[in-house]
Amino acid sequence: MRKIISITNQKGGVGKTTTAINLAASLAAAEKKTLLIDCDPQGNASSGVGIEKFRSDERNLYQVLVGDLPIGEAIHDTAIPHLKVIPANQDLVGIEVEFIGIPDRERKLKHLLQELEADIDYVIIDCPPSLGVLTINALVASDSLIVPLQCEYFAMEGLGYLMKTVKLVRAGLNPSLGLSGILLTMFDSRNRLSHMVAEDIRKNFGSKVFQTVIPRNVRLSECPSHGLPIILYDIKSRGAVCYLELARELLANGRV
């Protein structure tokens, strides 16, 4: 059974893209056939797996969403055999406007994913930092979501809006949308605040929080500029070990 997971938080810079790339790569390393979908016009997930984002002629998600390209033809290979990607670039900004008034616009991605060939185990969707039509499409298409929270002050700011949106999506467009978990990111063990924020989040969300915590790790911030997931850039780094652990936790606990 294919599982579709959105990495979502409308707050910017909390580690969504880093998580999407490296969780997808870790699942692929566990021999799960994985498709990473870049649903953000910033195109960071695409460049992070080696797709040059400024080439607008590249086969990408925008062309698929507007019906110019069959979804299967937008799938690109990456340096990891079991990891494929549907890239995005700035063209995707147009979707917010072009979808206005289109019937069933929130279900476009869901319907497109149903056309995908069967031999994909996991689809990981990197969402933009907003709750607009792209994020709604991702949530409607997904079995569950992962919410990265940065271990900094104001980590939970805006979380209420996200949960309200999830509730609305469940009430109408996708009743079976689950929460895979909340993921603590950029944890700095030497920083007292990091510990306090992590403790606070666990107190509020209990077992909904992944046991795996992603530390602040320089290697993780370096690898996007090389177009490589962390497991290809520096497999021995703390960042690589923790994202592999996250994949293991997700697979073991059936947290989808």
Ligand SMILES: Nc1ncnc2c1ncn2[C@@H]1O[C@H](COP(=O)(O)OP(=O)(O)OP(=O)(O)O)[C@@H](O)[C@H]1O
């Ligand atoms: N665990 C980490 N350790 C160190 N740097 C990190 C870590 N996670 C993410 N970063 C860096 O922090 C920045 C923001 O991360 P990322 O792009 O993953 O966040 P995002 O939530 O996708 O942002 P946006 O909302 O703009 O899409 C990037 O420069 C990234 O390389």
Ligand SMILES: [Mg+2]
């Ligand atoms: Mg991002």
